Amino acid sequence: MELASHVTLAALGQQTLVGLSRTTILFIVSSGLSLILGVLRIPNVSHGSLYMIGAFITWTIASAIGGSAGFWAAMALGPLAVGLLSLAVERGLFCRLYEREHLMLLLFTFALTLVFGDMVKFVWGSDFRSLSVPHAMQGSLTVLGLPFPRYNLFLLAVGPLVAWGMWYLTNRTRIGKIARAAAVDREIVAAMGINVSWVFAFVFCIGCFLAGLGGALVAPTQNITQGMDHSLIMEAFLIVIMGGLGNIWGALLGALIFGLTDAIGILVWPQFAIVFPYVAVVIVLFFRPRGLLKSVW
């Protein structure tokens, strides 16, 4: 194995930046998953599908409007559309199942995945789609003597913004506080005269919005295609479990571990890069089976 020979400091630095932009996407998606898991106690397998739908809708809106205005409009409207879709699903189907066992809920969301997957195939076909970034975002900046795409830097800025937004929502707003209270004890919250069902709907909608946002943000960086949901949802679940169920900062930590081990793995041993994050997850869970940070469960 020719390890180490091509692992220069600069390459390591650049790969770290690449890993961090991947981390942003992973964090945004898995924080939504974690929010839903923490408050509603639902392992939402369809989260990956909503991410994929977010990417496709963003592509459709961006190509319909065109230009840089279209791109930014799509970035805003794509995730919103996903949020609305999730609200419809939650109110129409999901809210009737809250009393059921976890396994049933998990399978219900898997059924949604099957339905969504075929809906995407029906609406968008099975071709690759790609979304190009507006002019201002094209090209690269030189970081550590190596070129680094501007769009990835944009992603790096969005990540902390979302983290702050999540913190603000759950700690500083009334609905966020109610949601956290409902995560701990939904009966008491209901006894206080709060309609927990709608709180759940709100949280589910926000969580799925984040999945859509992740999909919208990832759209310019890779091929938008069928099956992009399958690998991502597994990664997001592992991140959430690794970080601690329902803990937003845990999701951030988990995403960092996942994104960085993946990026460094590509540098160290390209063939088995895919294995590195999974090894990290297994190690973390072996020593801290309930996640790194305090879980809300």
Add this chain to the structure above:
Amino acid sequence: MEFTDPAKRKAQVAGLALMAAMFFLPAFAPRFYVYLAALILVRGLLATSLNLVLGYGGMYQFHHTVFYGVGAYAAALMITKTVLSPWLGFLAGPLVAAALSLVMGLICVRLSKLYFGMLQISLGSLVWAIVFRWYSFTGGDDGIHNIPLPAAISSINGSYYFTLVVSLLSLAAMYLIVNSAFGRVFQAVRDNQERCETIGVPVKRQQLMGLVLAGFFGGVSGVLFVAVEGTVFPDLMFWTLSLEVIIMCLLGGWFTFLGPMLGAAIIVILRTVVGIYTEYWTFFLGVILMLIIFFLPEGVLGYFLERLGRTRPTSAVSES
């Protein structure tokens, strides 16, 4: 066992008739149906082996197909990479799967419910990732094709009878296990772990035994897949297949012994029949699954058993 129960008697007669029909199937059915029946047996055996731990043990084994895949790969690698008899490969598959199940079980068994499931699925995904990438050994994402099978099972009828006999033997073995003293204790652990610990049941060892057995029979279904298809690929142990197998258990009825087999039959037939008319067969599977969850939470077989007036088996649902 009450042989006087008319519902049970009826079920036994129907079962014997079905078995006879399966033995004579190649005599009157076209090749495609024989192949389909073999596939149902393979998937049904896989689902039944999962149900050992899922339904009878109450353990959320989310990534069961990793044992299916590893069993299939172990057999395929033995056959293609060594000069040993292929039959030894078929023997090695279940043993390797059981060994993997032991290792994974040792790591996971101290956790319960969702945490158990998540650690199990991450370990399973790790195995999948290695197989998916290890081109020089496992063929990577291409898999291994055109595996030379022994002459006796290289024809469709040969592989069908091999599958039929091995599945029936495995099912019988699992049935005996479930109804043995071990199986009873295993179900008791599912229903109330604390109480079992109090009366001195080694709960974790019991669960570990269950996991190894389930892994072993998962491996058996894996080698049968090789016998039927003559090929292996990493998707055999991708997590989506695992969820599909959980669906089979749920669909058929995960508190019944033969429910998972019925669920597997329904899904394999559904995929084939709906697949003829439309490429959107997973859409229909999703819709059917939703209907099951809403209206038949005990599964198809569970529903009919209830209709027949038999007392419902104690369900783990009320526990959590």
